[in-house]
Amino acid sequence: MTIRFDDRVAIVTGAGGGIGRAYALELARRGAKVVVNDLGASRDGSGHSDAAPAVVAEIEAFGGEAIADGGSVTDAAAMVAMAEAAKARWGRIDILINNAGVLRDRSFAKMTPEDFAFVVDVHLIGSAKATKAVWETMREQGYGRILMTASSTGLFGNFGQTNYGAAKLGLAGLTKTLHLEGAKHGIRVNTIAPVAGTRMTEDLFPEAAFAAFAPEHVAPAALFLVSEQAPSNMIVGAGAGVVQAAYITLTPGAVLAEPTPEAVAAQWAQITDRTGEIVPGSGAEQTMAILSKLQH
Structure with a gap:
């Protein structure tokens, strides 16, 4: 069965390039109306560009329908305005993919409190603000699909990324509670941990691997996780055409012989x-x- 998104409205944050762009383009190809959100900043969060309108132009070129939004996920009012613009244009919001992110990598010994807080603010708090902006609409509709973007750094750790890892594991925790709160309203919430060659990771991959890990190879998993057939409360890894499932488990444990x-x-x-x-x-x-x- 072909997965389609006809008559669905999707918001993708950080969709001006990389993985987010791949999501936005494929959603539009499969019939979704797409809000392409991107502040247009560099990977450390500074500056602006016209990245979002460029992706909208790509979508319109093949007959799709999209609008650009330049709001920052760190700005709650901007996220509300983005949601309102989507509803004003198309009457509903069915899908939110929280993809916007930044990197400010340093060892913890050299990291400033400001760099730690900024990365957490963009990834974790920003995703919460974007989700809050669409949550009531999805509850009223009785339908919603939300995808958080975690990382292997958050799930398993990575040297020099304490800020990023803390934010990314926080997103997995946010997913788990939103899954419980959204279930009776038809809202399914999942987490994806993508591995892709983008401007965020271009200095981490050998040249040959960079091509194998193209962002387009993450999109299939992401689109399944926001489809009508989506599961809920899953943590899914995806990269280079490989899709994995990760779990937070609990051992049976032991009753202590004495409390010491x-x-x-x-x-x-x-x-x-x-x-x-x-x-x-x-x-x-x-x-x-x-x-x-x-x-x-």
Whole structure:
């Protein structure tokens, strides 16, 4: 079955280039009306450009429908205005892909508090502001698809990216709670951890690998995660045509022989034994697992 987005309205932040552009173009090719949001800044968040209108022109050239938005995701009022413009033009908002981001990489020893806060503000707080701007519309419609952009840095760590990693794992946590709050309103929320050769990563890839990791190879996973058939509460890795699923798991653990740190040390092997581990569907399941362990 072909996945289409006819009569759907999608907002993609950070869509002026790289992965976001690939998302916007493919959504439009498959029938979506697209808001191309991009401040047009460099990868450290400085400056402006006409990146968003250029992508709109690409979409219109093949007969698609799109509008440009230059608002910053760090500006809550700008995100509300963006959502209102989409509704004024097309009457609804079905999809939000939170893709906008910046990098200010340094080892933690050399990182300034300002650089740490700025990266968290753009990625995590910015995604929350964009989501808040569309949330009530999606609740009223009884339909919504939201995609957060995490990273392997957030899930597994990467030297020199404490700010980026903190923000990206925060987005996975934001997804998990929004999934619970949106479920009864037909809103499905997922997280993608893309690996792609873009201006954000161009100095990290060997030249040959850069081509294999083209942004267009991430788009299939992203579009599935915002389609009508989308799951919810998933963390999906994607890059170079490979799609993966990542999980936050919980081991059965151990009842301590006595409430001391020495007991934790003595029983560490049992505590960390992954046999029978689970993937909790909510935070409450950790408490339930503890109570079940005590009952046994």
